Amino acid sequence: xxxxxDDWQRMISHIITVSEIAWQKYGVRxxxxxxxxxxxxxxxxxxxxxxxxxxxxxxLCLDTGHLYYAGMDPVTWLDRYFTRIxxxxxxxxxxxxxxxxxxxxxxFFTACAQGMMCPLGQGAIDYPAVRELLAARGYQxxxxxxxxxxxxxxxxxxxxxxxxxxxx
Numbered sequence: 001x002x003x004x005x006d007d008w009q010r011m012i013s014h015i016i017t018v019s020e021i022a023w024q025k026y027g028v029r030x031x032x033x034x035x036x037x038x039x040x041x042x043x044x045x046x047x048x049x050x051x052x053x054x055x056x057x058x059x060l061c062l063d064t065g066h067l068y069y070a071g072m073d074p075v076t077w078l079d080r081y082f083t084r085i086x087x088x089x090x091x092x093x094x095x096x097x098x099x100x101x102x103x104x105x106x107x108f109f110t111a112c113a114q115g116m117m118c119p120l121g122q123g124a125i126d127y128p129a130v131r132e133l134l135a136a137r138g139y140q141x142x143x144x145x146x147x148x149x150x151x152x153x154x155x156x157x158x159x160x161x162x163x164x165x166x167x168x
Contacts, residue, residue, distance in 0.1 A: 002045075003039050008039075008048070011039055012049070012052050012053065015030075015032060015053060015058060016053060016057055016058075018030065019053070019057050019058040020057065023057075029059065029086065030057075030058040030059070031058060031059040031060060031061040031086045031087050032049060032053070032058050032059070032060055032061065033060075033061040033062075033063060033066075033089070034046050034049070034060075034062065034063070034066060034067075034070075035063070035066055036065075036066045036069040036070060036108040037107055037108035037109065041066070041070045042070050042071070043070070043071070043072055043077075046060075046077070046081070050081065050084055055083070055084050059084060059085065059086030059087070060081055060084045060085050060086065060087075061085075061086065061087040061088065061089060062074075062077060062078060062081065062085055062088055062089070063088070063089035063090075063091065063146075064078075064088075064089065064090050064091060064092070064125050064130065065089070065090075065091030065092065065093055065117060065125070065146070065148070066089075066091075068093050068098075068124060068125055069093060069098070069108065069111075069116075074125055074126075074130060075126060075129045075130055075133055078130065078133055078134070079133055079137070082137050082139075085139075085141065086141060087141055087142050087143075087144075088139075088141065088142070088143040088144070089143070089144050089146050090120060090127075090130075090143055090144070090145050090146065090164070090168075091117050091120070091145070091146045091147065091148060092117065092118050092119065092120045092121065092122060092123030092124070092125050092127070092164075093116060093117060093118070093123045093124050093125060094115060094116055094117070094118040094122070094123050094124075095123065095124040097111070097114055097115050097116040098111070098116055098124065100114075101114055101116055109150065112148045112149055112150055113149070113150030113152075113153060117146075117147060117148045117149070118160070119147070119160045119161075119163035119164045119167065120145065120163075120164035120167045120168060121163075121164070121167035122163075122167075127167070127168075145161055145164045145165060145168070147160045147161045147164065
């Protein structure tokens, strides 16, 4: 469910406060990670977030899998917010499982337990285009390869992350 306007403003205020404390008191650069099933997930929410929180207060950690899951093309959104990105997460989405879990109305974490996330290069995300964009824009930051699973069914995670690393 979406936050009410008052709850959204309260969340933004909390993010700003925590971000300022993190940076000023602890020297930690905060980033906001839009996440499937979270309060910041969809295109309009990312746009509103970036309009309300300056980059000097908090950067973005965009995630290819979460962007795709929320109906956005990862290449388009990485390009659109490139100057706001401090950190990236890479994952891929099995389109067959994705369409099935959406049709059944399953939540994100149940979808992960159904095997929605797959090794990079085996799903719907155009990683050659992601690579081309990041190279053209000169991205020099960190990227984490993720393999989201239900922790009760994590067997195969290391194999899948290794496949993703080999693909890259």
